[in-house]
Amino acid sequence: MDTVYFDCSSGISGDMTLAAFVDLGVPADTIEAALNSLPLDGFSLSWERVNRAGISANRAVVETNEGHIHRGLSDVLEIILGGDLGDKAREYAEAIFTNLAKAEAEVHGTTVEKIHFHEVGAADAIIDIVGAAVAAASLGDVRFVGSPVRTGFGTISIAHGEYPIPAPGTAALLRGVPVFGGEVEGEWTTPTGAAILSTLCSEYGPMPAMAVDRIGHGAGSRVHPKLPNVLRIFGGNSARQQACGMIVMETQVDDASPELLGHLGERLSESGATDWYITPVLMKKNRPGHLITILCKPEQ
Numbered sequence: 001m002d003t004v005y006f007d008c009s010s011g012i013s014g015d016m017t018l019a020a021f022v023d024l025g026v027p028a029d030t031i032e033a034a035l036n037s038l039p040l041d042g043f044s045l046s047w048e049r050v051n052r053a054g055i056s057a058n059r060a061v062v063e064t065n066e067g068h069i070h071r072g073l074s075d076v077l078e079i080i081l082g083g084d085l086g087d088k089a090r091e092y093a094e095a096i097f098t099n100l101a102k103a104e105a106e107v108h109g110t111t112v113e114k115i116h117f118h119e120v121g122a123a124d125a126i127i128d129i130v131g132a133a134v135a136a137a138s139l140g141d142v143r144f145v146g147s148p149v150r151t152g153f154g155t156i157s158i159a160h161g162e163y164p165i166p167a168p169g170t171a172a173l174l175r176g177v178p179v180f181g182g183e184v185e186g187e188w189t190t191p192t193g194a195a196i197l198s199t200l201c202s203e204y205g206p207m208p209a210m211a212v213d214r215i216g217h218g219a220g221s222r223v224h225p226k227l228p229n230v231l232r233i234f235g236g237n238s239a240r241q242q243a244c245g246m247i248v249m250e251t252q253v254d255d256a257s258p259e260l261l262g263h264l265g266e267r268l269s270e271s272g273a274t275d276w277y278i279t280p281v282l283m284k285k286n287r288p289g290h291l292i293t294i295l296c297k298p299e300q
Contacts, residue, residue, distance in 0.1 A: 003210045004142050006197060007232035008149040011188030013220050014128025015060045016231040017196050020218025021135035022047065023058040024233050034134040035127055037084035042066050043123050045131070050219045053228035057219035060131070064123040070116040073101040079126060085134060092133035096199045100191060103172035125192050132196050139235070145208055146201040148178040152188035170194045178204050184227050193231075209239035246274065247298050252281060254289035261290060268294060 006012065022028050032045060042065040050059045080093045101112040108115070117125075136144070151166040151174070158167060165187050166174065173194040182188065213236045220229040261278055268276045275295040283289040 001139060001213060001235045001237065002142055003208060003236055003238050004136075004139060004144050005207050005210070005234040006144070006146045006201065007207070007234065008147050008189070008193075008197065009232075010228055010230055011150045011152065011190075011220070012193035012197055012231050013190040014125060014132060014192030014196060015062065016218040016220045016229075017193060017233075018128050018131045018135065018218065019047070019058040019060040020216040020231045020233040021132060022060070022216070023218060024214050024216030024235055026135040026138050030138055031131045031134050034083060034085050034089065035131055038079055038126070038130065039082040040079055040123055040126060043127060045127060052219050052230045053224060053226055055217060055228045055230050057217035057228075057230045059219040059221075060128070062124040062127045064127075066123050069122065072114075072116050073097060073112055076117065076126060080130060083130070085130070086137060089130075089134040089137035092136055092199065093130045096129050096133060096195045099173060099199050100169070100195045103169045103191070103195070106172050107168040128192055129196060136200055142235075143238070144200040144202070146177065146197050146204045147207070148180055148204065149174060149194070149197065150182045150188045151179050152184065152186045153181040154185040154187075156187045166194075167191060173198050177201075182227075184224060186222065188222075188229075207234065210234070210236045211239060212236040245297070246295055247300075249294045249296065250291060252283060252289050252291050254283055254287050256290055261292075264292070272296070272300060 022031065028047060035045060044063045046061045048059050048061060050057055076097050077094060080090060080097070085093065098112070100117070101115050104115045104117070105112045151170070154165050155162050156165055156167060166189060167187070169191045170189055173191065177198060212234050216233040218231045218233070222229040265276060265278065273294050273296050277293050279291040279293065281289050281291045
């Protein structure tokens, strides 16, 4: 597997991401072992099969007995550092929470050092984010791509009051990410989901050309009769590597001397091109030119 695609047509949240990764094939035991190593008490994680508008999906159920604790970024990072997560998973988890802190600091006009997480500092949010980080790291060196993200619309009650959807922190995290409100009211993308997506993914758009091997379905808690509250994660190999063994590259040039073209041919042979040839062509405005054709392997 070299490509992972997040289909966020029904939004994204932390628990949906965690559940979808497990449904994709990441061993639940791997995630649970890492989470149990955290210096965090009083939580349990279980999995259940649910149906969302006709789609069977995995759901992550996190239960905690801690009160409403307001943790700062340093508190959360200390918890992450205290767990046996592995370097890559720890790097992902720290980056996700740091991006959350930056978004909250921007919204409230303060610094990341002074930010105290409310909803996203609770144990269940830490479990969702760290678990997703462990799952993402377990996939190895893959390319993460995201779809346009459904945010929903309306208002939501949070610690600071009644806020428009997407919540300010979510909106800040999704800057530069293609989003749409959709036709169904409510919060369909949470700050934790937005933080995970925007941290892991560096590109967004339609599903890239890929040979899909696995599909994971992660359910959220919201139930809607027509819109499935499900995050789909596709895993597979890019079609570019699957399609063929060779690639043809071409370009046209004009005003090129024979000596320059001959030198180019020598350099192409030295650099490992399987084959190359240069064809005389008539270009626009009736200018004589040359078509340079190179046959090489995809990795070249």
